Every structure is written in structure tokens, then in C-alpha cells.
Amino acid sequence: MTIQIERLTKIYNPDTDFPITAVGDVTVEIGQGEFVAVMGPSGSGKTTLLNMLGGIDRPTSGRVLIDGEDITALEDKELIGFRRDNIGFIFQDFSLLPVLTAKENVEFVMQLQGRSQRECEARAMELLTEVGLGDRADNVPGKLSGGQQQRVAVARALAPKPRFVLADEPTANLDAATTRGLLDIMQRLNEKEGTTFIFSTHDPRVIGRARRVIVFEDGKITEDRVQGEDRTE
């Protein structure tokens, strides 16, 4: 799996006196199984970039090719199906459905895919156990801590076996210890399931855990480095 970003540009309010170039002419390639951090200060365009990668926002110009398929050319409807089957999303505020239990949240996207209840349940339990919440499967998000909720969100993102996972500042609402725990889990799943992870952050402590860091400033890549993993397990 490869993601090719070609000359991707997003300009907000293009026809006004103050157009904002949130992402400007970005070209970059991300390969199978990578664990990439997009790092940059607030307002640098990380969310905008990830949204376009995830097909929930459209670029002003440029293309996003996933395994050669230009997703920016897809119709809205096709894009929804594409997202459902190929992309896992993790949000800063966890964004679980509050009325569903942890297990039901993880099953949800699989059910949208039309998988059998038995298959959904098995996969949900497998993933919840993987993120260390096998015993909390029947709790609603309100009964879980922030860190636990974000682990459920990781399980939800991975449940439909996506080609890659996009996480926009997944640890921004978590404390240091919880952040570490979550990154451990993300990293383990990245290795175990071979799923590509792309996450944004402006927290320098998180950067250390990424194997590749794309530094983003004012909508442009200023640095793209591969670093040795400093995690010891």
C-alpha cells in the first residue's frame, strides 16, 4: 500500500481578500506499514492535510493516490464507501458514540460494511482484548477514562481492517502516562496488523516514538526524517 500525495493544496476562502493557504503544494509518499508523525505547531495545517488524506475534505488542487487510485476524483458517495473500507479514523476527542458500548462502537463500522454479527463480535472482542479492554466491552464510553476511550477508538479504527489509520492529535487530550500506553498499543498494532499509521501531533514527547517524522510548518513540509526507534520493549 502506498499513499502518494501530489502537489496537494488547500486554500480556505479562496475568493476573498484574505485567502488562507492551509496546505500549500505538498508532495510526499507514505508506504506500507509506516508509523508516521506529522508534527507541527497549531495552525500549521495538520488537520487539513489529514482530512484530505482521509477523503473527508477536498483539496483546492493536487491529488491523493492510494495504491494508484486518485481518491480526490471520487464522487462523494464513492468516497464514503472508500473511507469505510480503507481508512480508520482516530479523533482527538475520541468521538465514540456515547449510547453504544465499547464493543458496539468497535462493531459499528463493520456492521456498516454488512459483515455478519458473529464476525463483528469476534473481531471486536479480539481488538478490545488487544488494547487491554476485554473486560470493559459492555461499558458505555461515559464509564471509561479518556485513555480507555481512546483505546476503544483505536480498536474501532482497526476493526474494518483498513489500509491505513489517520489519527489527528490522538494524544492531545491525554496525560503523559496514558499517552505512552496508547502509543504502545498503536505501535504494537502497527507491527502486528501491518497497518500504516499516520498521526499528527505537536507534542515533542510523542515524536520520539515515530519512525518517520514529517515536520509541517505553514502548510509546507520543512523536514522529513526517518529516525531510530528509541522505544525499548
Add this chain to the structure above:
Amino acid sequence: MIVTLAWRNVWRNKLRSSIMVAAMVFGLLGVVLMVGFIQAMTESMIENAIKYQTAHFQVHNPDFLINEELAAWLPGADDMANRLREMEGVGGVAVRQVIDGMVSSAASNRGVRINGVDMAEEVKVTDVAQSIIEGEPLPEEGRNPVMVSKRSGEKLNLRIGSKVVLTFSDVNGEVSGAAFRVSGFFDTPSSGFDEANVFVRRSDLVKYTGLEEAHEVVIRFTDGENLEQHRPTVEGIVGDVGGERGKVRDWGEVQPLLAAMMGSLDISNMITIVIFVLAMGFGIVNVMLMSVFERTREFGVLISVGMTGKKVLGLIVLESLMLGGVGGLLGLVVGMILITITGKLGMPIGAVAEGMGFYGVDTVLYPRVPISTYLIMMAMILLTSLLASLYPARQILKKRPSEALAEKH
């Protein structure tokens, strides 16, 4: 899953949804009671009119209908009646000579319709004699008995045995009259009817009008349902005996106002229901708008992870249907229970009855709502709930997922 999700979403804001449901229950209760009450009132009016006044069919000389004069008698009235009595399902056939005149006592006088009747047959056709509260119906024996209503009795200051003078013009157009003795006071539910009618023996009236013939033949069937199927037979017999001179009218034609009321009952019920359902619809739109807008971000997430617009629409519609459905079902069931209870026990209408008495409404009503009305109401509530969800759903679906995600909520 979507069904579970919708149901749990409805009860997410328990207070808001409960208030909406409670508003619907109270509103529906009012509507159901009102519909049941009006239904009962109209039915009571019609039943009483048929029971005490019109019976089911009446036959007159068409001229009499234009101008109620003595000369416009109905040819062959008694033969007609004899043959009609042999018809299947006929409960009674009365033959009356009627004439407008005046009843006078020492105290006062008033204009009335004087009905010359044969008591033995009259009791099978109308219940006027059965409504007697003092005295007795016209006896076979005795000189010139008259039945007046309790109301007229009070106004004319009469007692049983009091003497009154009835005056009218006879067959030659001369003023004629005679003294009658009060045999009984009747009291039907309609004060209008009571004040305008007195009853004497037909044989007595004949003596003073000098006319042997009668003016109306009144038919009551044992069963008031499906009256229209009897009409051809009745008309056949009337035509056979009276030719062109006998016009058959059913109770609705005799009392067109009542027939119109009954005819407009469904419409007036429908208007009441539609107004309620509309008000409820706006309530639901409001609740759904709030509920959907405060979840804008959540819908953004749902769409991002791959929920199609159709499914999001389905979810919102389902939530609205569930909310409206619960309120509607609860309201209708409670209404149904209340209608059943008041329908059994009766609902005294006291002071209202006084005002409605002219039209012959009973003082105790038995509200009734046809099952079909409940079903129509439920269907309309569900339809309105569905429509009410479309606007909020559209507002959400208009947003791009990235926009929805950027919302605070």
C-alpha cells in the same frame, strides 16, 4: 444496529424527549376526548330525534311539504300504513292528522302543532308517550284528552286534568276549536320539540277539523342500521297506494340540519386532528433540530467512518418516528382507556345540556371514538413525525464531513 442506536439516541436527553412525549399525551387526550364528546353529542342528538320525532321514514303529500295546510292530505294513508306494517323489519307505522293551531289556558296561549294520533300505534313509532313524567298517555276512553309537554304545561300553568282550548281552522277554512283535558305531561330531550307539539286522539281531531284523512305516515324499523335498503320497498308500497301523491323521506331529509351535522362530523373531527398533528409536528421539528444540531460533530464522525447519507437520514427519521410513535401510542392508549371508561359510565354535561337541550341532547353523554379514528390519528402522527425529521436531517446532510467535524458539539 441502526434501530438500537436510534432508540438509545431518543432517550439520550430523557427530559427533553419526555416533555415532548408528555405534551403529545396531554394533547392527544384532549383531542380524543373532544372527538369522543362531539361524536356522542351528535349521535345523541340524532338518536333522540329519530326516537322521539322523526322515526325512520315519513310519507307526506308533496304539497304538504311546501305548505302545511289541512287540504294537503295524503291519499290512502291508512291503506299505505296497513301494507307497510306487513313489511319485514317494520316496528310500527303511525298515521297522523296534523294541523297548526293554538293552545290556550286561562293563563296564556301558544302556537303549536296539533298531532292527531292513534296512541296504540304511536307508541310503536315514537317514544313520546314513554317520556311521560306525570299522568298517562292519551286514554282510549274519556272525552278529548290531550298530551302536552312539561315545559308547555309550566308556561300555560297546567296540571293533570286542567282544561285547555285548542283552536285551528277547519276543512272549510272556518276557525274551529274545542276544549281538551290534560291527560299527561311528556318530556323528551328536545325542548324545541316539546314546546311546539301537543298530541290528541286522531278521532277527536277529525271531529273538529271535519277531515277524515291523515297527513303523515311515519315508519319505524326495528333496526336503524341500513335504512337505505328498505327505501325501495317503502317507496314501492307508497307509490302503489298513493301514486304521485306520496313522498317518502328518511329522517335525514326530515331534519336536514342533523343529517348535515352527522355528515360534517368526520370533517370536523379531521380538522381537530389535523390541527393537533400540525402543532405536534412543529414540536417534533423543534426537538429533532435541537437533538440533531447538538450532535453535529457526532454525525461528522459517523459520515467520516463511512456511514452513507441515506443511513444518516434513516437514523434521524427513525429517531423522529420513535419519538412521535411513543408519544402517539401512549396518548392514544390513555385516551382510549379514558374514552372506554367515560363511554361506560357516561359523562354528565350538566349546564351545557341546558343550552343544547333545544336540539335534543341527553344530559349524560357516552363518548365514543371509532377504532378507525385512532388508527387514522396514529398514521397521521407517524407521517408527521417522518416529515418533521426531514428538515433537520437535510440541515445535517448539507454539511461537508470536515465542516461537521470542526463543530464544537
